[in-house]
Amino acid sequence: MAAPETSTAAVPTLYTNNTLRNAFGGVLSFFILLLIGVMAFSIRLFSVIKYESVIHEFDPYFNYRVTQFLAKNGIYEFWNWFDDRTWYPLGRVIGGTVYPGLTLTAGTIWWLLNSLNIPLSVETVCVFTAPIFSAFASWATYLLTKEVKGTGAGLTAAALLAMVPSYISRSVAGSYDNEAVAIFALIFTFYLYIKTLNTGSLFYATLNSISYFYMVCSWGGYTFIINLIPMHVLLCIVTGRFSSRLYIAYAPLVVLGTLLAALVPVVGFNAVMTSEHFASFLVFIIIHVVAFVYYIKGILSPKMFKVAVTLVVSVGLAVCCAVIAVLIALVASSPTKGWSGRSLSLLDPTYASKYIPIIASVSEHQPPTWPSYFMDINVLAFLVPAGIIACFLPLSDASSFVVLYIATSVYFSGVMVRLMLVLAPAACITSGIALSQAFDVFTGSIKFQLSGASSNTEVDVRMLYLSIRSLLRKLVPLLLNHRLMHVKTEKPEETAKNRPSRKSKKKEREHGEKPSTKAKAEKKRLLALPLESSVISLLLLVLLGAFYVVHCVWAAAEAYSAPSIVLTSRSHDGLHVFDDFREAYAWLRHNTDVDDKVASWWDYGYQTTAMANRTVIVDNNTWNNTHIATVGTAMSSPERAAWEIFHSLDVKYVLVVFGGLVGYPSDDINKFLWMVRIGGGVFPHIKEPDYLRDGQYRIDSQATPTMLNCLMYKLSYYRFVETDGKGFDRVRQTEIGKKYFKLTHFEEAFTTHHWMVRIYKLKPPKNRIRGKTKKSKSKTSSTTSSPKRSGTKKKNPWQ
Structure with missing residues (x-):
């Protein structure tokens, strides 16, 4: 009776131990996640520590300016704001052309902090918004990966995302761009979808729609979500994985998510009228047909079910054909077949270079090189295939979504280098799964081998003891020569051997009751790796992780922390800062009138408006290709024709960026061919071959006359020969072709210390007319000399 009591008492003890272990694991996971969030925030502060708290790049300056307006004037003024400082003379309606998620998020944070009497400036909040949301994105990655493969994989994936260079490049302190909050919204939307798929909860489905709405508010990349999720739903239906949970996860997202997306002014009816959204509606119809078929299958007999299925499929096909016909009609009425230019560039990588050079001219829209993968995701590129294999062991609805996510993101990142940002979370998730599974295998093998070695030692001692005991039993009768005693004792032993004991019966019964335990142990023994191999593999994984950490810290500190508005370089005589x-x-802000208009290439429009507070002709929004082509045509034209174009636009100053003196490669001369292509796309008299010598772009003595006489060449190289006497361009590594020339319609207003930015002022037409009248007067002076000699006095025209 004692044994049952002991086993009964052991049950609460085992339950208590498991409870304590789970509680301790939960607390430990919480602190690890907290440290991951701190690490994600801290690693992005190098830009502030090494330089200063300043907004980076070009687009963030527009977002910063809009956030300032929101904080000062309120949300109602923000929605109705017409900005007359941009796209002169057209202007821009800000509330209807901007994704407001980032601005509203930062504005809300600023308002909350000021309500709590924490007086931070709008600029400070904007600078630190991206690092804060990078911590949120790491936690969202943990939640998503945990739903797929457990806590260990979730923690590993979160740690990887916190440091991955591809995400750091868009989320350092000061990188106040849409992606700063959009990546968190993307991952969190995927997590809620998988959570709904695993639980079938309508509550999580509603949260998923709200998260999708926030993603729509934040970034135009929301179309990736509304196409990837329907692809996964269709994959589940085709592979026979349809369930009520899948229906609950998808149907509310399409209905509620589309209604919420239509509330965003920049999206509006595009949520139901553009080709990017049609796939979700088509899958929505398909899933309802499939759900109805499953429903009638449960309530009808097999014979009636066949008839009903025929009817349902026929009606469903008719409805699908009608919907497809309507979609084809809508698509056919659009010159781009209902797709945006950027979407067509993703589907056809050659589309932008053929038809929309404005998109192809952006550096982040170019295809990446192989080294950029190693730079941006490093060792994760080698772990992703292992993670994909781990997702198939076993394959579930959640793991199939991860496989589909990584496959599509790899394709899109190969088309456009900017979308490496979308690949980074998928690579971290799959790599986290691979590392977690590998650690489980190696640590399990080590544990099994160590426990097996100890058990083998115990077996050897027991066998030695039994052999010694049997030997003694044989030797004792021989030494005493008691044969009779030996015969008597032999029979009971034989009978005892032949009779099964209680212990052997119990053992047989246990072996008969638990054959699976032996099978599991045998399977574990076969899957276990050798001890030495497991230890070496663990050390290699630790070294791989250390290499990843070192690379990520270097990328955060050196490659991605420098603000583009303040440049630095190191030489033998120390650090040089180019401001x-x-x-x-x-x-411009202090020496020009408030109403003066400044013309430049569109790259610098946002910065000019935000920092100089002057009206610009074009900016980084690039919504009007004709306006940008007009500026490109002016830069590509001779000086007089360019003056007439700029004068017609009421331009007073022209700004150009020149890097020939200090070796800054991203200057306007290197971008000039894109100005020619964009201008020539609208104005046919601008032809790219006129600026090339035998198909080569040159600025030396072999350059074409059209190139040497265009406005961009003159504004860039005016007085450049005075710097070194030769006119040697350090970017192009050659001497310029035309060194000595004068400007007739423009005059130099300001050149910065390192000649990186040059500002010219348009000469007014009166000055040129007065010059002509003076020449005409000098010509007629000889004919009118006789009256002057006679003492007649000329009347002063200014009196």
Whole structure:
């Protein structure tokens, strides 16, 4: 009776131990996640520590300016704001052309902090918004990966995402762009979809729609979500994985998510009228047909079910054909077949270079090189295939979604380098799964081998003891020569051997009751790796992780922390800082009138408006190709024709960026061919071959006359020969072709210290007319000399 009591008492003890272990694991996971969030925030502060708290790049300056307006004037003024400082003379309606998620998020944070009497400036909040949301994105990655493969994989994936360079490049302190909050919204939407898929909860489905709405507010990349999820739903239906949970996860997202997306002014009816959204509606119809078939299958007899299925499929096909016909009619009425230019560039990588050079001219829209993968995701590129294999062991609805996510993101990142940002979370998730599974295998093998070695030692001692005992039993009768005693004792032993004991019966019964335990142990023994191999593999994984950490810290500190508006370089005599951009914008702000218009290439429009507070002709929004082509045509034209174009646009100053003196490669001369292509796309008299010599772009003595006489060449190289006497361009590594020339319709207004930014002022037409009248007067002076000699006095025209 004692044994049952002991086993009964052991049950609460085992339950208590499991409870304590789970509680301790939960607390430990919480603290690890907290440390991951701190790490994600801290690693993005190098830009502030090494440089200063300043907004980076070009687009963030527009977002910063809009956030300032929101904080000062309120949300109602923000929705109705017409900005007359941009796209002169057209202007821009900000509330209807901007994704408001980032601005509203930062504005809300600023308002909350000020309500709590924490007086932070709008600029400070904007600078640190991206690092804060990078911590949120890491936690969202943990939740998503945990739903797929457990807590260990979730923690590993979160740690990887916190440091991955591809995400750091868009989320360092000061990178106040849409992606700063959009990546968190993307991952969190995917998590809620998988959570709904695993639980079938309508509550999580509603949260998923709200998260999708926030993603729509934040970034135009929301179309990736509304196409990837229907693809996964269709995959589940085709592979026979349809369930009520799948229906609950998808149907509310399409209905509620589309209604919420239509509330965003920049999206509006595009949520139901563009080709990017049609796939979700088509899958929505298909899933309802499949759900109805499953429903009638449960309530009808097999014979009636066949008839009903025929009817349902016929009606469903008719409805699908009608919907497809309507969609084809809508698509056919659009010159781009209902797709946006960027979407067509993703589907056809050659489309932008053929038809929309404005998209192809952006550096982040170019295809990536192989080294960029190693730079941006590093060792994750080698772990992704292992993670994909782990997702198939076993394959579930959640793991199939991860496989589909990584496959599509790899394709899109190969088309456009900017979408490496979408690949980064997928690579971290699959790599986290691979590392977690590998650690489980190696640590399990080590544990099994160590426990097996100890058990083998115990077996050897027991066998030695039994052999010694049997030997003694044989030797004792021989030494005493008691044969009779030996015969008597032999029979009971034989009978005892032949009779099964209680212990052997119990053992047989246990072996008969638990054959699976032996099978599991045998399977574990076969799957276990050798001890030495497991230890070496673990050490290699630790070294791989250390290499990843070192690379990520270097990328965060050196490659992605420098703000583009303040440039630095190191040489033998120390660190050199090039602050020419802010110098030029400060000059414009303090030395020009408030209503003066500044023309430049569209790259610098946002910065000019935000930092110089001057009206620009074009900016980074690039919504009007004709307007940009007009500026490109002016830069590509001779000086007089360019003056007439700029004068017609009421331009007073022209700004160009020149890197020939200091070796800054991203200057306007290197971008000039894109100005020619974009201008020539609208104005046919601008032809790219006129600027090329035998198909080569040159600025030396072999350059074409059209190139040497265009406005961009003159504004860039005016007085450049005075710097070194030769006119040697350090970017193009050659001497310029036309060194000595004068400007007739423009005059130099300001050149920064390192000649990186040059500002020219248009000469007014009166000055040129007065010059002509003076020449005409000098010509007629000889004919009118006799009256002057006679003492007649000329009347002063200014009196």
